[in-house]
Amino acid sequence: MxxxxxxxxxxxxxxxxxxxxxxxxxxxxxxxxxxxxxxxxxxxxxxxxxxxxxxxxxxxxxxxxxxxxxxxxxxxxxxxxxxxxxxxxxxxxxxxxxxxxxxxxxxxxxxxxxxxxxxxxxxxxxxxxxxxxxxxxxxxxxxxxxxxxxxxxxxxxxxxxxxxxxxxxxxxxxxxxxxxxxxxxxxxxxxxxxxxxxxxxxxxxxxxxxxxxxxxxxxxxxxxxxxxxxxxxxxxxxxxxxxxxxxxxxxxxxxxxxxxxxxxxxxxxxxxxxxxxxxxxxxxxxxxxxxxxxxxxxxxxxxxxxxxxxxxxxxxxxxxxxxxxxxxxxxxxxxxxxxxxxxxxxxxxxxxxxxxxxxxxxxxxxxxxxxxxxxxxxxxxxxxxxxxIYSTRSVAPYKDGKVCFTRKKNGNIYAIYLLDKDEKLPATISFNGLKPAKGAKVTVLGAKEKISWKATGTGTQISIPAAVQSKNWQHAVAIQISAVE
Structure with a gap:
C-alpha cells in the first residue's frame, strides 16, 4: 500500500x-x-x-x-x-x-x-x-x-x-x-x-x-x-x-x-x-x-x-x-x-x-x-x-544569482547569500542592483567583525574576513546594510 x-x-x-x-x-x-x-x-x-x-x-x-x-x-x-x-x-x-x-x-x-x-x-x-x-x-x-x-x-x-x-x-x-x-x-x-x-x-x-x-x-x-x-x-x-x-x-x-x-x-x-x-x-x-x-x-x-x-x-x-x-x-x-x-x-x-x-x-x-x-x-x-525575514518587504532586484534581498521599514537592507550544502562562505560576495549608501554600515548577522565593501559598475562587492568565513555557517548568511543609494 x-x-x-x-x-x-x-x-x-x-x-x-x-x-x-x-x-x-x-x-x-x-x-x-x-x-x-x-x-x-x-x-x-x-x-x-x-x-x-x-x-x-x-x-x-x-x-x-x-x-x-x-x-x-x-x-x-x-x-x-x-x-x-x-x-x-x-x-x-x-x-x-x-x-x-x-x-x-x-x-x-x-x-x-x-x-x-x-x-x-x-x-x-x-x-x-x-x-x-x-x-x-x-x-x-x-x-x-x-x-x-x-x-x-x-x-x-x-x-x-x-x-x-x-x-x-x-x-x-x-x-x-x-x-x-x-x-x-x-x-x-x-x-x-x-x-x-x-x-x-x-x-x-x-x-x-x-x-x-x-x-x-x-x-x-x-x-x-x-x-x-x-x-x-x-x-x-x-x-x-x-x-x-x-x-x-x-x-x-x-x-x-x-x-x-x-x-x-x-x-x-x-x-x-x-x-x-x-x-x-x-x-x-x-x-x-x-x-x-x-x-x-x-x-x-x-x-x-x-x-x-x-x-x-x-x-x-x-x-x-x-x-x-x-x-x-x-x-x-x-x-x-x-x-x-x-x-x-x-x-x-x-x-x-x-x-x-x-x-x-x-x-x-x-x-x-x-x-x-x-x-x-x-x-x-x-x-x-x-x-x-520578519517584518520585511520586497525590494528590487529581489534576487541576483545566489543573493536574495529583503527590506526593513527602517531602511535596512539584507542581502542573503544562499549556501549550497556543505559550501563554505566565500571571501567575496558580489551582487548587482543595490549599492550601500556612502558611510553605510555593513554587518553579517551572527558575526561581530567589521565588513568592508566597494561599489562596482552595477552593484556591490562584499569582502568577508577570514575570521567570519571560518564560522560554521549553514544554509544562508544574511548581510545587513544600513542604507542604500
Whole structure:
C-alpha cells in the first residue's frame, strides 16, 4: 500500500503544482476596504512563516486526505486495493470515524516546536472535503467528538480548540482551514443520486431548497468556529469550485457536474460568501478571509500551492507547501532538507510572500520525529537570521544569482547569500542592483567583525574576513546594510 500511495502522492504533487499554476496569480486582485482587515493583512505580512496542519481520520490509512472518495479518475483519487467497488470503499472510509482515537495527541508539543522553528501563525484543518469535523460541532455527528467516535469522551475531544489554544499560548496566531464542499453532507452529495465528481451531485436550480440547507449548514459551522474557538485571525477556505457563477458558464478546464438539456454545464454553487464574511467579521473583527482561487473581494491573499512564483506579486500572497511529500500523514514520508526549506523561505520572503509549511500528524496524534528535527534546525537558523525575514518587504532586484534581498521599514537592507550544502562562505560576495549608501554600515548577522565593501559598475562587492568565513555557517548568511543609494 505504501508503494502505491507514493505513486498517488507523486501524482498529487504534480496535480498540486499544475493547479497552482491555475490559481489565477495574474488575475485582477480586488483590494480589501475594511480598515481593520487591511491592518491585519499588514500584520500578517510581518509574520512571514507559518504552519499548516492536515489531520483527520484518513491518517489511519496514510492516504491522500479525502480525495480517494472522489469519483474522478485521477492519480490522486485512486482507491486501494485497486478495483474495489466505489460504495464498498466509501463505507470503509467513513467507518474510519469509528476507530480514530489519537490518544497521544499533544498540541502543546506541536506548538512549542512551531515556536522554536520561528513560525508566527498556524492554519489547522477543522474540516477537509470528506466532511469529518475536527471539533465538537453541533451541525453533524460526523466528527471526532461524535457519538461513534472512540475519542469523544476524552477531555481533548474538541481537537481544533485544543490546537488553537496551545498555539496561542505560545504567541502564535490562529487560522482555521475549512472546506466549503462537504462530501458527507446529504445536501451536497445527495444520496438519491450518485456523486459524479467533486461537485454537488444534483441540479441546484431544480432543488434550490436542498442547496439552501447546505448554505445554512456551512454558515452555521463557520459561525461555530468563529464563536467557540477563541481568537481566530484567518479563515482559510478551500474547495474553490464551490463558488458563485452563471449557471451556464463553463470553461474548458472546469470539472463538470450537472446536465441541462443534454449539455454539461458548470453549476452555480453560491455559498453566500458575503453573508459568511460579514458574520465571521462580526465575531472576529479584522478577520482575514482567504476564499482560495475564487478571485474577488473575499480572497484577501492568494495561495500558490507547492510552488514559488517566478517574480514578486503585486498583492499579498502565501506559498503553501508540504514539509515532506504529502499533505497528510504517510508512515515513511520523505522530508525536504533543511537547506531546501530555508532557501524556499528566503526566496519567498524576498519576493514579498509568506511561507506556510505543512505537517501531517499520524493517527495517534504524533508527528514524525523528522518533523521535529527539521523544525528545530530551521529555528537555529532563524535565531541568527530572523531579523532579515520578519517584518520585511520586497525590494528590487529581489534576487541576483545566489543573493536574495529583503527590506526593513527602517531602511535596512539584507542581502542573503544562499549556501549550497556543505559550501563554505566565500571571501567575496558580489551582487548587482543595490549599492550601500556612502558611510553605510555593513554587518553579517551572527558575526561581530567589521565588513568592508566597494561599489562596482552595477552593484556591490562584499569582502568577508577570514575570521567570519571560518564560522560554521549553514544554509544562508544574511548581510545587513544600513542604507542604500
Amino acid at each position: 505504501r508503494k502505491l500511495f507514493m505513486l498517488f502522492s507523486s501524482a498529487l504533487l504534480a496535480f498540486s503544482t499544475a493547479s497552482a499554476q491555475d490559481h489565477g496569480l495574474e488575475q485582477p486582485y480586488v483590494p480589501e476596504t475594511d480598515k481593520a482587515v487591511l491592518q491585519k493583512l499588514e500584520d500578517w505580512q510581518d509574520w512571514k512563516f507559518g504552519m499548516i496542519i492536515h489531520w483527520g481520520a484518513y491518517s489511519q490509512w496514510g492516504v491522500v486526505e479525502s480525495w480517494s472518495i472522489c469519483p474522478e479518475d485521477e492519480g490522486w483519487t485512486q482507491r486501494n486495493p485497486y478495483g474495489i467497488p466505489y460504495y464498498d470503499y466509501v463505507k470503509k472510509y467513513e467507518a474510519l470515524a469509528t476507530t480514530f482515537n489519537p490518544v497521544k495527541f499533544d498540541p502543546s508539543k506541536w506548538a512549542k516546536a512551531a515556536k522554536g522553528a520561528g513560525m508566527e501563525y498556524v492554519v489547522f484543518t477543522t474540516k477537509h472535503h470528506d466532511g469529518f469535523c475536527m471539533w465538537d460541532t453541533k451541525q453533524t455527528d460526523y466528527s471526532v467528538a461524535g457519538t461513534k467516535s472512540p475519542f469523544r469522551n476524552d477531555p481533548r475531544a474538541n481537537i481544533a480548540k485544543e490546537v488553537f489554544d496551545a498555539f496561542r499560548k505560545e504567541g502564535i496566531h490562529a487560522g482555521a482551514y475549512f472546506s466549503k464542499p462537504d462530501w458527507h453532507n446529504e445536501n451536497y452529495w445527495w444520496p438519491y443520486f450518485p456523486p459524479k465528481d467533486r461537485n454537488v451531485n444534483y441540479d441546484v436550480t431544480r432543488y434550490p431548497e436542498r442547496w439552501k440547507k447546505f448554505q445554512e449548514f456551512t454558515y452555521n459551522q463557520i459561525e461555530e468556529l468563529m464563536t467557540t474557538m477563541g481568537k481566530i485571525e484567518i479563515l482559510w477556505l478551500d474547495g474553490g469550485w464551490v463558488r458563485a457563477r452563471k449557471q451556464a458558464e463553463k470553461k474548458a478546464a472546469d470539472i463538470t457536474a450537472a446536465e441541462n438539456d443534454g449539455k454539461v454545464v458548470k453549476q452555480n454553487q453560491d455559498i453566500n460568501m458575503a453573508g459568511i464574511t460579514a458574520m465571521a467579521r462580526k465575531h472576529q473583527p479584522g478577520l482575514i478571509v482567504v476564499d482560495r482561487s475564487v478571485h474577488g473581494p473575499f480572497e484577501n491573499y492568494r495561495t500558490p500551492e507547492q510552488q514559488i512564483p517566478d517574480k514578486p506579486l503585486s498583492y499579498p500572497w502565501e506559498t503553501c507547501m508540504t514539509m515532506a511529500n504529502s499533505w497528510s500523514y504517510v508512515p515513511d514520508d520523505k522530508y525536504k532538507s533543511v537547506n531546501t526549506l530555508i532557501h524556499n523561505l528566503v526566496d519567498i520572503v524576498a519576493k514579498g510572500g509568506n511561507y506556510l509549511l505543512n505537517v501531517g500528524p499520524g493517527p495517534d496524534g504524533q508527528l514524525h520525529d523528522e518533523a521535529y528535527t527539521t523544525m528545530a534546525a530551521i529555528g537555529e537558523w532563524m535565531k541568527v537570521n530572523g531579523d532579515a
